[in-house]
Amino acid sequence: MESEQLFHRGYYRNSYNSITSASSDEELLDGAGVIMDFQTSEDDNLLDGDASVGTHYTMTNGGSINSSTHLLDLLDEPIPGVGTYDDFHTIDWVREKCKDRERHRRINSKKKESAWEMTKSLYDAWSGWLVVTLTGLASGALAGLIDIAADWMTDLKEGICLSALWYNHEQCCWGSNETTFEERDKCPQWKTWAELIIGQAEGPGSYIMNYIMYIFWALSFAFLAVSLVKVFAPYACGSGIPEIKTILSGFIIRGYLGKWTLMIKTITLVLAVASGLSLGKEGPLVHVACCCGNIFSYLFPKYSTNEAKKREVLSAASAAGVSVAFGAPIGGVLFSLEEVSYYFPLKTLWRSFFAALVAAFVLRSINPFGNSRLVLFYVEYHTPWYLFELFPFILLGVFGGLWGAFFIRANIAWCRRRKSTKFGKYPVLEVIIVAAITAVIAFPNPYTRLNTSELIKELFTDCGPLESSSLCDYRNDMNASKIVDDIPDRPAGIGVYSAIWQLCLALIFKIIMTVFTFGIKVPSGLFIPSMAIGAIAGRIVGIAVEQLAYYHHDWFIFKEWCGVGTDCITPGLYAMVGAAACLGGVTRMTVSLVVIVFELTGGLEYIVPLMAAVMTSKWVGDAFGREGIYEAHIRLNGYPFLDAKEEFTHTTLAADVMRPRRSDPPLAVLTQDNMTVDDIENMINETSYNGFPVIMSKESQRLVGFALRRDLTIAIESARKKQEGIVGSSRVCFAQHTPSLPAESPRPLKLRSILDMSPFTVTDHTPMEIVVDIFRKLGLRQCLVTHNGRLLGIITKKDILRHMAQMANQDPASIMFN
DSSP, rough: HHHHHHHHHHOOTSSTTTEEEEEEEHHTTTGGGGGOOOOOOGGGGTTTOOTTTTTOOOOOOOOOOOTTTTHHHHOOOOOOTTOOOTTBBBHHHHHHHHHHHHHHHHHHHHTTHHHHHEEEEHHHHHHHHHHHHHHHHHHHHHHHHHHHHHHEEEEEEETESSSSSTTOOOHHHTTOSSSSSTTTTTTTTEEEEHHHTTTTTSSHHHHHHHHHHHHHHHHHHHHHHHHHHHHHHHGGGGGHHHHHHHHTBBOOOOOSSSSHHHHHHHHHHHHHTTTTTOSSSSSHHHHHHHHHHHHTTTTTHHHHHHHHHHHHHHHHHHHHHHHHHHHHHHHHHHHHHIIIOOOHHHHHHHHHHHHHHHHHHHHHOOOOSSSSSSSTOOOOOSOOOOOOGHHHHHHHHHHHHHHHHHHHHHHHHHHHHHHSSSGGGGHHHHHHHHHHHHHHHHHHSHHSSHHHHHHHHHHOOOTTOOOOOOGGBBBOOTTTOOOOSSSOOOOBHHHHHHHHHHHHHHHHHHHHHHHHHHSSSSBOBSSSHHHHHHHHHHHHHHHHHHHHHHHHTTTTHHTTTTTTTTOOOOOOHHHHHHHHHHEEEEEEEEHHHHHHHHHHTTTGGGHHHHHHHHHHHHHHHHHHOOOOOHHHHHHHHHHOOOOTTOOOOOBBBHHHOBBBOTTTOOOOEEEEESEHHHHHHHHHOOOSSEEEEESTTTTTTTTEEEEEEHHHHHHHHHHHHHHHHHOTTOOOEEESOOOOOOOSOOOOOEEEGGGGSOEEEEEEBBBHHHHHHHHHTOEEEEEEEEETEEEEEEEEEHHHHHHHHHHHTTTTHHHOOO
16 A cells, blocks of 8 residues: 555655665664664655655755856855755765865955965965875874784783783783793793683693683673674774765765764774784774864864865875775875775875875884884795796686685675674674684684784795794705705695694685674774785695695796795795785775785785786676675665766666656646745645756746755745745745736745756756766766756666666665665
8 A cells, every 4th residue: 555655656665665764874783773764865855755744854956067156156145054964965066066166266366355364375275285184193193003902902812911011922022031932922921811810831721721711802802892882883883995985975974984983993993803803904994094084174164164075085084094004105095096085186196195104104103013114914025936926826816806706795695684684683792603703713723813914924924044933844954055045945844734724724714704704893894804815825825836846846837947945936925915816806906906915015026926816806706796895885785876987888868767757746846936935835845855946937847947955944944034024925036036026915035046057957868878977977966857948857866876776687676775
């Protein structure tokens, strides 16, 4: 019955019932005990009539390129609230850019009037550099704090430093004179929990007590993290990059980049990493940096009052976030350009570069790892790579692409199941279960017990004379000698074979647990777990190739360059290439990923292997699906995001997509001078549309402009309070000249100032390929469809998303705000 009623109102609710039932953000918070009402979405409500009456809406005019050039000139006295946005609405890029041009003209016209006006003009010009400087300083400081705290709390699971409680394990033993080379991690100042509680350093009792305390601390950290997220800042969960991509495309999510989210995400990120869960802190650091950029932008009117300008700051902030996450300033800029930014003008490139520079400088000054490097796993290799090695590098790229395709499908399937079952309603329980399973399985294996960043460092590191890891337990050939520092290839010892078996088990464990961990209600990044999986696989392949070259150096593929007693294979390099391939397979990044990884290693020499592996992983991953993990989560959550990378190749026309359709009632419109205040208020109360086209008359249907529901409501309320004689029977005039009225008529209400006089229009025969391109490049929210100047209908951003889903044989109801 409900669907029949909605059908008569011109909308198939049973076809698209999830579009207005609940947005993705409700699902994002569903398990955190937060009830939020996302019942209406601005684009659909231009035509849909199923939102509650009396709701306040915000929409801006989706005008053409010069749609609002004289908007501010027409407003003699700006009406408070006009042109602002409500939560979960999309900004109008065209209008925001026009507002900024008007502001810039006004400042320039006044700057010669006085010294004060000149000072204000200089402040306005420099405010962009000031805000990115502050963002870089805060991002670097917070990243250093997170690194130091996470290291300390990770080691807290195993023991404590009695001489200085704030020291982690490595720092505790720095000043000890009783540390030996073989047991460099043991010193009297560092006590394991077994030594403190039962007084035993070795034996089964000690092992069991350390095991119990490891699980206890892991569960405590995980419980505290999820509890803080649930109670104080539900938006602090996840990696944040899918939402930041959506925000940068113009979507408004109030509070997602707020101070509470920043504070809770910073604290819980440390707890989540320290709990040992299969997650990283690099992705959430981008969210933290964007929170800093958003907060500092409110100090400068140029950015606080303009949503489009604010997104330029957020693009620079995301570059700073990757800069401090990986110690890769240039990679951060390219990441912002390639992966997250929707609008990236040249000046934003310069400011992103500067923000990344400042953030990296601050982090280097803090020196959180004590190695004078920006990242924990900085390595340098001294052996060149050879042409034959491209074959195993490409095999690692194939593995990375297969892993990426598997992970995306498995993780999205699990997240969809979480949303559709009762399990998703208990986020705390889910986190506790995942943390418990992770801790119980991870402790017995030394490679899974390690902090993931430490694991990657060990896998990347080449075996030198000072390495005591079991991965470097080779049998030394006393007859072979070399004058250089490089150690020649040697036969693997028992320790290496044991380490390979442990790494194989660690690889299986990491693959399974990462699928279930990414998406739980704690801050969780994907960069480090993906790199760890690739590094494990790469190190195993590297050792295999190394042993093959040692035992079969007379094969034709090795004979020319890999003789007896030479160091020709570097297993650590394979780990690095595998890490890049797996991360590329999951995110589908290419250029920025290669730059990030070579900045990590400090060597340009390995660009070609990295490029080969990353491109191979992308090609293999794209064969199973073109979406990266972030685009897949955007689609899962149903955010109104038009991906610029996605091609539209269908031959439909604007008339095929516009609404109202043939079976729908006519479009609700206003006439320019034939309606009263009561008529407009009745239309607002009886419909839920967020905007109304204004036409000359019902007969002509000639388009005059576009008026927003929110602006109409605010303007009428303001006129009733401030203008005498405005009553319900007052004629509303959108025309330039007021028509002649009888003498006894009440005073007319002029609303031309809130009217968008040049809304963006297309004809009914415009190919949808062009319409989609216009929406992407101009950031439109809607455009009107005309035929010979007569209004026919409207196309919104969600109409396009629905149409693209239908053309791809997908159910629109399954992807739009479910």
